[in-house]
Amino acid sequence: SQQGEEDPQALSIQEGENATMNCSYKTSINNLQWYRQNSGRGLVHLILIRSNEREKHSGRLRVTLDTSKKSSSLLITASRAADTASYFCATDYGQNFVFGPGTRLSVLP
Amino acid sequence: GAVVSQHPSWVICKSGTSVKIECRSLDFQATTMFWYRQFPKQSLMLMATSNEGSKATYEQGVEKDKFLINHASLTLSTLTVTSAHPEDSSFYICSARDGGAGNTIYFGEGSWLTVV
Numbered sequence: 405s406q407q408g409e410e411d412p413q414a415l416s417i418q419e420g421e422n423a424t425m426n427c428s429y430k431t432s433i434n435n436l437q438w439y440r441q442n443s444g445r446g447l448v449h450l451i452l453i454r455s456n457e458r459e460k461h462s463g464r465l466r467v468t469l470d471t472s473k474k475s476s477s478l479l480i481t482a483s484r485a486a487d488t489a490s491y492f493c494a495t496d497y498g499q500n501f502v503f504g505p506g507t508r509l510s511v512l513p
Numbered sequence: 514g515a516v517v518s519q520h521p522s523w524v525i526c527k528s529g530t531s532v533k534i535e536c537r538s539l540d541f542q543a544t545t546m547f548w549y550r551q552f553p554k555q556s557l558m559l560m561a562t563s564n565e566g567s568k569a570t571y572e573q574g575v576e577k578d579k580f581l582i583n584h585a586s587l588t589l590s591t592l593t594v595t596s597a598h599p600e601d602s603s604f605y606i607c608s609a610r611d612g613g614a615g616n617t618i619y620f621g622e623g624s625w626l627t628v629v
Binding site (some may be wrong): 444446504 | 555616620
């Protein structure tokens with residue numbers, strides 16, 4: 405299976421703290437993307453990072469990619485209660501686009 | 514921005530009937546479309562990949578006779594759940610790859626299927 409892994413599976417933090425989620429994958433990729441999903445809803449695209457990039461920022465989000473370790477991390481700074489959701493990494497292998505198991509983030513007010 | 518429309522958003526059907534879910538790319542031509550299934554509190558599992566005009570490629574363990582995928586045009590793919598059973602109840606979501614925009618992938622909003 406090409407599906408990678410994410411950790412932690414669940415993360416609970418206080419508002420204002422930073423949240424870090426990690427994603428690992430198994431084979432070479434074209435790019436890696438992070439998505440957010442609120443309960444019972446569709447996916448919201450957060451950031452795409454290409455295989456030749458190492459870090460990208462978008463607002464309070466920072467994504468890193470280490471192709472030598474086949475891993476990526478998503479950092480959410482100064483978290484808010486509205487950030488409570490499931491976060492998935494998805495790896496684009498060209499023909500396939502595969503999701504990790506996700507991290508359920510709870511930000512407590 | 515590019516939009517992928519998925520319809521219906523919610524559907525309830527009786528056991529034994531078939532239900533069709535549509536996935537449309539509204540302002541781009543989708544060279545490839547993907548169908549996923551998601552159980553509560555789990556990740557999205559790729560069911561199949563479809564390229565316009567050719568047969569879908571199904572992932573291991575996905576019954577191609579039960580989940581019929583048709584990608585008849587560059588803007589439309591359909592997933593038909595045949596002879597639905599309660600265990601088919603799930604969240605189904607499609608995505609489409611825009612070959613003309615750096616191969617960017619866009620997702621539909623998903624379809625909730627409940628089989629009673």
